[in-house]
Amino acid sequence: MTYTPLALTLIFVLIPLILSRTLNLGLEKDTTIATVRSVIQLLIVGYVLKFVFDTEHLVYLLLMIALMITVATLNARQKGKNIPGITWKLAVTLIVVEVITQGVLLGFHIIPPTPQYIIPISGMLIGNSMVLAILFLNRFSSEIEAHEHEIELILSLGGTPKQAVHRHLTKAIKASMIPTIEAQKTIGLVQLPGMMSGQIIGGADPIQAVQFQILIVFALLTCATLTSIIFGFLIYPSLFNERMQLIKNSFI
Amino acid sequence: MTASHVIQLDNISYKINGQIILSNISQQVQTNSITTLIGPSGSGKTTLLKLCNALISPTNGQIFVEGQAIDTFEPTVLRRKVGIVLQQAPILRTTVFENLALPRRLQHQTLTTEEALNALIDVGLDESFLMRQATDLSGGQKQKIAIARTLLNNSTILLLDEITSALDPQSVHDIEQLILKLRQRGVTIIWITHSTRQAKDLGDMTWVLMKGELVAAGTTNEIMSSKDSRIQSFLLGRTP
Numbered sequence: 247m248t249y250t251p252l253a254l255t256l257i258f259v260l261i262p263l264i265l266s267r268t269l270n271l272g273l274e275k276d277t278t279i280a281t282v283r284s285v286i287q288l289l290i291v292g293y294v295l296k297f298v299f300d301t302e303h304l305v306y307l308l309l310m311i312a313l314m315i316t317v318a319t320l321n322a323r324q325k326g327k328n329i330p331g332i333t334w335k336l337a338v339t340l341i342v343v344e345v346i347t348q349g350v351l352l353g354f355h356i357i358p359p360t361p362q363y364i365i366p367i368s369g370m371l372i373g374n375s376m377v378l379a380i381l382f383l384n385r386f387s388s389e390i391e392a393h394e395h396e397i398e399l400i401l402s403l404g405g406t407p408k409q410a411v412h413r414h415l416t417k418a419i420k421a422s423m424i425p426t427i428e429a430q431k432t433i434g435l436v437q438l439p440g441m442m443s444g445q446i447i448g449g450a451d452p453i454q455a456v457q458f459q460i461l462i463v464f465a466l467l468t469c470a471t472l473t474s475i476i477f478g479f480l481i482y483p484s485l486f487n488e489r490m491q492l493i494k495n496s497f498i
Numbered sequence: 499m500t501a502s503h504v505i506q507l508d509n510i511s512y513k514i515n516g517q518i519i520l521s522n523i524s525q526q527v528q529t530n531s532i533t534t535l536i537g538p539s540g541s542g543k544t545t546l547l548k549l550c551n552a553l554i555s556p557t558n559g560q561i562f563v564e565g566q567a568i569d570t571f572e573p574t575v576l577r578r579k580v581g582i583v584l585q586q587a588p589i590l591r592t593t594v595f596e597n598l599a600l601p602r603r604l605q606h607q608t609l610t611t612e613e614a615l616n617a618l619i620d621v622g623l624d625e626s627f628l629m630r631q632a633t634d635l636s637g638g639q640k641q642k643i644a645i646a647r648t649l650l651n652n653s654t655i656l657l658l659d660e661i662t663s664a665l666d667p668q669s670v671h672d673i674e675q676l677i678l679k680l681r682q683r684g685v686t687i688i689w690i691t692h693s694t695r696q697a698k699d700l701g702d703m704t705w706v707l708m709k710g711e712l713v714a715a716g717t718t719n720e721i722m723s724s725k726d727s728r729i730q731s732f733l734l735g736r737t738p
Contacts, residue, residue, distance in 0.1 A: 402581075406574060490574070
């Protein structure tokens with residue numbers, strides 16, 4: 247793509263700006279900032295990726311992945327700032343998910359061990375994990391809030407914290423995984439996934455694009471399951487103190 | 499503390515968000531007795547029971563159960579020893595039997611039909627309730643299920659929080675008889691009640707809590723004939 251058609255895509259920014267001004271939505275400033283940020287961020291990423299791909303040095307590859315995990319962790323932790331240890335619990339979850347999924351992909355030679363494959367796939371997996379963790383936190387917080395008396399009942403009868411939250415933990419894990427499973431059911435019918443679309447637009451063979459998309463879809467399924475379960479089991483003890491007492495509003 | 503004291507409260511205070519809920523409470527509960535806990539709403543009665551079941555910990559002071567500091571117990575062991583039935587205790591969305599089986603399930607044990615049936619009979623219900631959906635029962639019946647469920651933990655100390663407030667007169671009578679029967683079986687009971695009649699008829703000892711302070715404690719007869727104007731006002735149903 248040359249710069250002229252790229253510049254013309256700004257029409258897609260002008261439309262919401264004009265509509266926002268006409269309807270007094272007050273979104274002009276946010277839209278402008280988002281546009282400028284996305285252009286700058288993507289350009290920087292483009293140049294960084296080019297550098298990493300060209301050098302093919304392991305340290306740069308690991309730095310890229312570490313950066314992705316750090317940004318995803320810092321973003322997701324905003325949804326549960328008051329939870330003790332949330333930062334390391336999120337980081338551990340994302341690292342385990344990345345290690346296991348990439349371990350399978352590289353260990354079985356499903357993808358070549360080059361930054362061109364590892365970095366984009368890592369981005370998709372870590373990004374998906376981040377969204378899953380946020381979905382899980384939202385659902386788990388609501389579950390705890392709605393069933394505080396039931397949790398207290400189980401504790402009062404001599405149950406452990408794990409027994410007290412088990413039902414709510416399971417429900418939150420399932421609920422956070424549903425969007426991934428539902429999206430998978432209609433994939434290709436309702437929308438063409440971003441990576442596959444990108445490859446087809448870029449001139450790749452559609453069958454090969456579909457093969458890679460299948461790989462991603464399956465990896466995302468594991469990623470969703472691992473994220474919800476690992477993060478769930480790491481986070482629930484934060485609801486209780488060492489005397490097995492429920493700490494009220496600990497997730498707010 | 500003597501051997502006859504099963505619970506000792508030693509200068510207990512409890513604060514939450516800077517608000518004093520209980521202040522400097524020291525008292526003992528005699529083994530195998532019924533202690534009724536009376537006082538206006540918001541005086542800290544439920545908080546006191548939760549402290550004894552270790553659902554919360556005191557901000558200051560120490561609680562001793564059978565001579566042992568409460569914070570040295572394994573919480574799960576302590577909570578089985580000191581059972582609690584809270585006002586309008588939650589009922590699980592399942593059968594009555596499954597609700598009754600909960601305390602055993604928490605210990606990875608099973609409850610026999612016979613045990614469940616005996617627990618139902620104890621609270622004045624019959625076997626027809628066993629497989630019914632617990633959430634379909636009336637408020638009073640649910641309360642009876644909650645009591646029966648806690649009894650299945652075989653606690654030696656039982657904390658009861660206004661458990662008859664939602665019951666009809668016959669059910670109130672059944673529960674009062676059950677409380678007397680439990681004392682005969684050697685269970686020590688601390689019972690929050692809003693009924694001075696229940697305190698008079700069943701309580702061996704009575705404590706009066708007001709605004710987080712234990713304003714009086716003694717035999718129920720002593721409390722009922724107290725000259726303290728705050729207690730007299732409360733007993734006559736007036737706001738002290």
